[in-house]
Amino acid sequence: MAKPGFSSGGPILLLLVLSLSISPNGLLLAVASEESKGTAYDAFVHCLTNHTDSPIKGQASSNIWFVHTKNTSYYASILRAYIRNARFNASSTPKPLIILTPLQESHVQAAVICAKSQSARLRIRSGGHDFEGISYTSNEPFILLDLFNLRSVTVDIQNEIAVIQAGATLGEVYYKIWEQSKVHGFPSGLCPTVGVGGHFSGGGYGNMLRKYGLSVDHIIDAQIVDISGRILNRKSMGEDLFWAIRGSGGASFGVILSYTVKLVQVPKIVTDFRIQRTLEENATDLVVQWQQVAPHTDARLFLRLLLQPVTMKSDSYKTKTVRVSVLGSFLGRADELVKLLEKEFPLLGLKKQDCFEKSWIDSMIWWFGFDNDTRVDKLLDRNPDSAWFLKRKSDYVQTSIPRDGLEYIWKKMIDLGKTGFVFNPYGGKMDEISSDATPFPHRAGILYKIQYSINWYEPGDEAEKYYTTQIRQLYSYMTPFVSKNPRRAFINYRDLDIGVNNFDKNSYEEGKVYGVKYFHNNFEKLVKIKTAFDPENFFRDQQSIPVYPKSDSGAAKILQSSLYVTLMAEVIWSFAFYSF
Missing domain, CATH: 3.30.465.10 (Uridine Diphospho-n-acetylenolpyruvylglucosamine Reductase; domain 3)
Structure with missing residues (x-):
């Protein structure tokens, strides 16, 4: 094909070139098997080789294995190792065309350059804990960039x-x-x-x-x-x-x-405890008082609340109830903590014998759910191939839930039978940092964050529908008690129920639906920055930050630039020349 210019098509071709420079398009990389070599696969690998100064392929034992296709021996184990939600470990789950496991920064640079040149979508995974699997699944053909080797x-x-x-x-x-x-x-x-x-x-x-x-x-x-x-x-x-x-x-x-x-x-010694109550043991009053204390007490104290529907068994009967657990962490000694809570949270009834004094690192091990005698090097265990089926959702509470509201919630929890809550108190330092200091907007005025949590072990669509319906119903029941206009959500508790973006449209309007819930008043600033740094929206997923429509974007500004004016003058001149 001749080079673009007036001699090979005149102004029409020039306009086409300008259009392509603003609106990228191209063939999606299609690498389904080793048979693709010689076409898209070889082109991609050649591109990677040209953009990195170290080997990208080799024997697994040489520790320079970087590119994995579906027919290579380590593809399946690498993909599965960091899938933390078994919902996305099914045969029907879309799989990456290629898995890239970079060993150095230049590999990541090459991956971005070459994926962009092939118009191949990237998914970026570090630990795989994205609750909706966005970091390793996609409805578009995609390449998985797994960063587990870059962990210094x-x-x-x-x-x-x-x-x-x-x-x-x-x-x-x-x-x-x-x-x-x-x-x-x-x-x-x-x-x-x-x-x-x-x-x-x-x-x-x-x-x-x-x-x-x-x-x-x-x-x-x-x-x-x-x-x-x-x-x-x-x-x-x-x-x-x-x-x-x-x-x-x-x-x-x-x-x-x-x-x-x-x-x-952190102090040399910190204090942890766990206290449990059921509804029959005055748990409702405990939660009422928790709301008055947890967001306002000494900033060194974190009082997490777990609420779970349970069945209590005795010799003669079973009772369905709600169990409330208060998990506390205090950056100080037990004596000070007990005195503090005797005054501020008397319904808890904390005694010194309920407390565990330990180092900060041992406290973290306890909070991770390990036994108290667990060795510290257990923290280095990445625990591959461990996942259960799960769904999470989130809310923010700005006004304390009254007693009758709590009783309504207990009834719904017992009726559903599976979904639990985690209440995480805010206040303290969170009240002191401006809501626009970072994109995270949920600061002053938030009493606590709710995580809705449900896990299950049975595979299959029927089980997933049963359990996810439960958590969605409870989320719906909570509408009167949580933030409004918008109903807020936490981006790290990823939830596709609150809105998704259509890949074909890349819609700002669709992105705004979930964007204002995650980022509130910071959403528009994020869109401006996204439009400036990635105007063609290459880095995108179902809930990424959208770009502004073209008329509002950086691309539109290019059209208004002096270069564009000069080129258009040439087009007009050329059109006049060819017309006569």
Whole structure:
């Protein structure tokens, strides 16, 4: 084909070239088997080779295996290892055409450049705990970029910082901090196998959020591979993009390689406890008082509430009821904690013998659900191939639920029989940080966050429909008691029920439906940043940040640029020339 120009088609072809430069299109990469070699597969691998300075393929034992197709030996085990929700481990679940397991940063750069050149969709996975499987599934043909090899954690205790790659797990982060200091920690999650990339980029919280806020509140630098394949840090990406990747989910803007975080100080001894009550043991009054205390007490104290429908058995009968568990974590000693709660939360009836004093790292092990005598190196276990079927949803509460409202909720929980709640109190440091300091908007005015939780073990569509219907019904029953206009949600508790974006339309309007629920007043700023840094919306999924319509986007500004004016003048001149 002749080069574009007036001599081979005149203004019509020039307009076509301009159109293509603004609206990318192309063939989706189709690599279904090794038979594809010589076509799209070889083109993709050739592109990867040209954009990295190290081998991308080899024997598995040589530890340089990077590209995996469906017919390679490690494809299935790699895909399955970080599927944390068994709902997305079925034969019918869409599978990636290729799995890329980068061993160094240049591999990630090459993956972005080559996927873009082939118009292949990327999914980015660090720990696989996305509740809707978005990090490793797609309804479009896609390539999975799995970051589990990029998991270094470098701790600098003297300066109280750590540089953490996105593929590290929270257990590895805590272990590495503990190796260097027994009086430092980091305010982050309560599951050791959660990946840093998704957890930090969505906000990240744990049992120190009332004292220190969220994980994102302590990020001081980051590295990201952008749409052009460049590695950017805070200085080179600019403050807008740095703001956006600390609470928006991150993957809408590129591939996050690492975060640099500021560590926090913790006491040598902290205190944990668990107290349980049923409805027959005055649990309703306990929850009423919990709402008055948990969001307002000493910021060092985190009082999580678990509510579960249970069947109590005795020799002669069974009783369906609700069990309420209060799990406490206090950055201090037991004597001080008991005195505090005797005054503020007398219905709890906490005694010193209910308390466990321990180091911060041992406290984290307890919160992870391990036995008290568990070795610290258990935190390094990534626990592959462990998953159950699950569904999660979220809400925020701004006004205490009255007693009669709680009694209504208990009845619905008992009637349904399976779905439970987790209430996580806010207040403390969360009240002090502005709602627009990061994309995470749920700060002052929030009493607590609700996580709806249901797990099951039976495979199949019928079981999934039964259990997901239960949790959706309970979510519906809660409408009068939670935030409104919009009804808020937490991005790290991913929930496709609240809205999805159609891949063909890439609609701003569809994105706004879920966007304002996750990000409230920060949504529009995120869309502006997304449109500026990824105007063609290459980094997208079912709930990514959308871009503005073309008339409002950076592409429209290009059309108005002086270059475009010059080109159009040439087109008009050429049209006049050919017309006569």
